Amino acid sequence: MKKLLILFAALAAMVLVLSACSDSSAEGGGDAAKEVNLLFNFATNSLDPHVDTSYVPVRAGIAETLVYLNDETLEIEPWLAKSWSSEDGQTWTFQLREDVKFQNGKPMDGEAVKASLERAMADNIAIANALRIESIAVDDAELTIKTTMPFPEFPSELVHPNTSIIDVSETDFINKPVGTGPFAVASFTPGTAVDLVRFDDYWDGAAKLERARFSFNEDANARSLALESKGADIVFRPEVETVEQLEAIDGVTVESTSTFRVHQMTMNLQRESLQDVHVRQAIDALIDRDMIAETILSGHAEVATGPFPSSFSFAPDYPEKQRGIDEARKLLEQAGYTEQDGVMQKDGEPLTWTLLTYSARADLPLIAQVFQSDAGQLGIDVVIEQIEIPEEHMVANRDWDLATYSNLTAPRGDAGYYLNATYHPEGALNFSGADDDKLTAMIDELNQVVGQEQRSDIAEEIASYVDEQMYNSFVLHPNTLVAYNSGKVKNWTTTRSEYYMLTNELDVE
């Protein structure tokens, strides 16, 4: 029997030896080379810039687009295109930079850009729909693009990472796309990481880093631990509960940056009670935004006054509103409701709402619960219904009153996408069923105007009108959390668009 015990002890020792068989790469490959490891929260199995929904090629500095979204001004700027213009909003002329090379050494010329855009549209129907390109003509470094209809926000759509310019004469788009960015792909392990090397001939000055690693992990706790173990230098969206612990680590900085997303309360305008603007305003008044931002998102959110974050030029200065349960009661009384025996009712009919929510965004069911509780204090019965795919459910079923939903409102710096999708009767995200002639006419006008300033003015008017009519109520803009080792990483910028991460300016100590 002793021999048996010895044998088991030997087996156990083998396990320990195996466990100890780690090499330096266990530390994330940190050596003297100028290198960073960024850990992102979405994984991808393909680096194809025209298809990848995680936008890794642009985020990792492999590929670039014709147009850039400036994070400070929130306006579009030249990138691979030097300039652009259009008289009628339908025929666009783009002047391309002439000093740009792909990472394989070939020059980026008009024909290459045309071929790249054509491939993006052929392989990605969403991009083909969004760009609405009818034809592309090339004359040296000048590209003339005609859209199928007047499309003033066309340049801003070219900010989208799936319109990246790559050399389509290469073949391995999934593992090794060849773009124009500061980093070229060295190797790619699908679902795990892409290893990058500096592209010395980068047109905007070679990157300060020699190498970089853009890795993925979809578990927030595991990402926090990776920063602690120095397995990663920059970590996107660490677990909120670990933020204090991370901040306590010497040299770790946690940034909380507002985004272009809004959590909103969508209202079904086809429901009887919600056809009265006073009821919609009462719902808006009932939402305790400060409490939700502070407790549910631990303060990592900007309280929303409208769909667009206040930093956008087309976000109106909304009039100060009274909020709270008393104000909601007052508004409901204006709509003819009275509270009797603790039940809010009109003509003997109690006021009840069905509120949809879904768990894909963890904050939303909690917001629904807070609202349910507050409405309960007014004698309103709110029934929460958990759904799976909100976009499907809200269109196919119209027996709901309210829905917590989350939208990107100006992902490429222009309000056109959101206003068309959400308030135009033909919009795919018009879940509230808004069909207001005045509003539609304003959006149609926006769709004809080319100048950025004029577009901003009209978008601002539309946002004000939506607020007056209270077609939806906006709760908050959630922040993005990024934790990084500021003792090592230099020149890191957390962009609100989250499109640009590894840049030529990024450096290490």
Added chain:
Amino acid sequence: MIRILARRLAEVAIFLLLITFVSFLFARMAPGDPVLSILRVDDLSVSAEQVEQLREDMGFNEPLLVQYGEWLADFARLDFGNSYISNQPVMDMLRGGVPATLELTLGGLFVMVLVALPLGSLAALYRGRWIDQVSRGLSLLGAAVPSFWLGLILIDLLGVRLGWLPTMGRDGLHSAVLPSVTLGLAISSVYVRLLRSSLIDSLNQENIRAARARGISEPRIFFSHVLRASLPPVITVFGVSLGSLIGGVVVIEVIFAYPGIGKMVVDAIRGRDYPMIQGYIFVMAILVFVINSIVDLSYRYLNPELRLKGKGRV
């Protein structure tokens, strides 16, 4: 043996046809379709008309049986189609993910054997003693602890504090250690108790007493007779649960960013990526078939009675 294999192959053909049909129906009958994901309604401008047009173009408005017939026609040519989300051929994606998942599963099994064999054996040999109590306690603990929590604790301990092992990714053997240990520990509790009771049954057999009476050494009795006789029930449970084990590694794959097919298929189900879901089910069905066949054949090796029956000698 050839007859058994031939019969098995005929069975598997029918089984595969049935399973693809049922899974096709379930996937399509679940609410939603991939059109909104394909058109990226949450990010790009789309009209309701374009949504309906794509639904029509992709054949989602056709009757389910017609859709299945079309899928079957492609399947007969071994064309599983492209993923709706990534636009990559489904088979290429599965080919990329299956090795990682198998690696993780085998690693987990290896750890399970390393844990369950000594603990189960010692618990059986020292029945009622402290080591049996410890084994019981550890098994209960193992069954109660969720694998994602265990994974995070192991990352914290072995990755962050001790710095021995990488915390994520698939980069050589050492990167498979932590996920394999997590998986192995999570599944070993069942096998410790199962092996213990099976060993106790075998230890009480008369042939074992006879072997002792003949003066054969304890280790030889244990390894040559007791352990071998105890394995068939353990392997039966193992065979039944291996399919779900492969499918259930998804939690481990997410925590350790291990690029297997578990995570891939969860994304596919969320995005209603039908070709990917069908491809995954097909591959899993084949894997389960292969494993069950191996388990069946192993009975013949472990149990001489079955082998002899086959030769008509019993």
